[in-house]
Amino acid sequence: xxxxxxxxxxxxxxxxxxxxxxxxxxxxxxxxxxxxxxxxxxxxxxxxxxxxxxxxxxxxxxxxxxxxxxxxxxxxxxxxxxxxxxxxxxxxxxxxxxxxxxxxxxxxxxxxxxxxxxxxxxxxxxxxxxxxxxxxxxxxxxxxxxxxxxxxxxxxxxxxxxxxxxxxxxxxxxxxxxxxxxxxxxxxxxxxxxxxxxxxxxxxxxxxxxxxxxxxxxxxxxxxxxxxxxxxxxxxxxxxxxxxxxxxxxxxxxxxxxxxxxxxxxxxxxxxxxxxxxxxxxxxxxxxxxxxxxxxxxxxxxxxxxxxxxxxxxxxxxxxxxxxxxxxxxxxxxxxxxxxxxxxxxxxxxxxxxxxxxxxxxxxxxxx
Ligand SMILES: *Cc1c(COP(=O)(O)O)cnc(C)c1O
Numbered sequence: 001x002x003x004x005x006x007x008x009x010x011x012x013x014x015x016x017x018x019x020x021x022x023x024x025x026x027x028x029x030x031x032x033x034x035x036x037x038x039x040x041x042x043x044x045x046x047x048x049x050x051x052x053x054x055x056x057x058x059x060x061x062x063x064x065x066x067x068x069x070x071x072x073x074x075x076x077x078x079x080x081x082x083x084x085x086x087x088x089x090x091x092x093x094x095x096x097x098x099x100x101x102x103x104x105x106x107x108x109x110x111x112x113x114x115x116x117x118x119x120x121x122x123x124x125x126x127x128x129x130x131x132x133x134x135x136x137x138x139x140x141x142x143x144x145x146x147x148x149x150x151x152x153x154x155x156x157x158x159x160x161x162x163x164x165x166x167x168x169x170x171x172x173x174x175x176x177x178x179x180x181x182x183x184x185x186x187x188x189x190x191x192x193x194x195x196x197x198x199x200x201x202x203x204x205x206x207x208x209x210x211x212x213x214x215x216x217x218x219x220x221x222x223x224x225x226x227x228x229x230x231x232x233x234x235x236x237x238x239x240x241x242x243x244x245x246x247x248x249x250x251x252x253x254x255x256x257x258x259x260x261x262x263x264x265x266x267x268x269x270x271x272x273x274x275x276x277x278x279x280x281x282x283x284x285x286x287x288x289x290x291x292x293x294x295x296x297x298x299x300x301x302x303x304x305x306x307x308x309x310x311x312x313x314x315x316x317x318x319x320x321x322x323x324x325x326x327x328x329x330x331x332x333x334x335x336x337x338x339x340x341x342x343x344x345x346x347x348x349x350x351x352x353x354x355x356x357x358x359x360x361x362x363x364x365x366x367x368x
């Protein structure tokens with residue numbers, strides 16, 4: 001039996017590298033609540049990501065929920081069905097009605113041409129996703145949000161380190177969120193962050209993630225416990241030193257895939273975008289059954305049988321899940337491009353530890 005190739009593999013530095021951090025934490029006897037490593041990681045991430053303010057969280061879902069709380073978003077929020085389910089769940093947990101708009105098949109991101117028609121008197125914000133780390137049409141979305149007086153919160157869970165014309169894409173919008181889950185390009189095992197643009201907002205977010213405590217006796221909001229602990233903050237400092245090398249290895253995998261897949265009829269994939277520094281977080285392909293001669297699911301099964309585990313991100317669409325399928329905006333007629341992409345996608349194995357021969361094995365399964 002050949003070795004199993006998984007869609008991702010967590011970035012885990014050698015254990016010896018982590019031991020000194022643990023010894024230091026044991027000495028300090030400070031395990032959570034804005035400790036030494038928590039502060040160090042916030043500083044290091046601001047430097048690395050070229051952003052002024054970040055607030056760490058214990059996962060990537062709570063910053064979405066807390067961003068909506070911090071800005072007091074209510075009513076309806078325009079979002080994309082083509083994402084991980086946490087994006088829409090965050091709205092639901094705030095009692096907000098998600099309004100889905102279709103995607104642009106060239107990027108997988110929310111189609112800005114579809115946003116205005118979805119705005120109602122109850123709309124208060126737009127929540128787009130930089131899906132697969134591909135930057136949204138930030139300018140168009142800003143123009144629309146400015147015109148209608150809407151807030152914008154980007155779910156930037158896939159966009160760690162992505163830059164456009166030298167600027168971090170997570171600077172776009174009123175706030176942006178990150179996920180540092182084990183499966184992401186950069187991980188703290190579980191973890192996440194909320195990015196904002198001024199010190200007052202960061203202060204408010206820091207209160208909200210700690211039950212709303214502003215001091216020993218004052219609670220300013222119905223906050224939650226979203227704090228990241230010292231052990232995972234230290235883990236994050238350690239993995240941050242390895243992330244550039246990991247992204248470079250991913251880039252080589254993307255180059256190898258593209259060179260081989262370009263000749264296969266019915267297989268579409270994304271190219272790098274001019275001026276964008278990509279993070280190669282995912283490598284989605286889109287199977288056109290007629291041209292390729294086999295369905296997406298048949299190819300997916302064939303790969304699985306050969307020990308190559310791709311994933312159908314993002315199938316099924318969020319709009320098909322029981323909580324959301326009754327919404328007016330959830331139907332296939334409103335979201336034709338999103339349904340089509342969800343029906344065609346396979347994310348191929350993509351991580352820092354894939355060898356050339358691993359990638360060759362994946363390619364050969366698609367080729368014949
Ligand atoms: C991973 C992910 C999240 C949630 O992050 P967790 O850290 O797993 O809570 C949210 N949105 C998107 C688009 C994601 O891919």
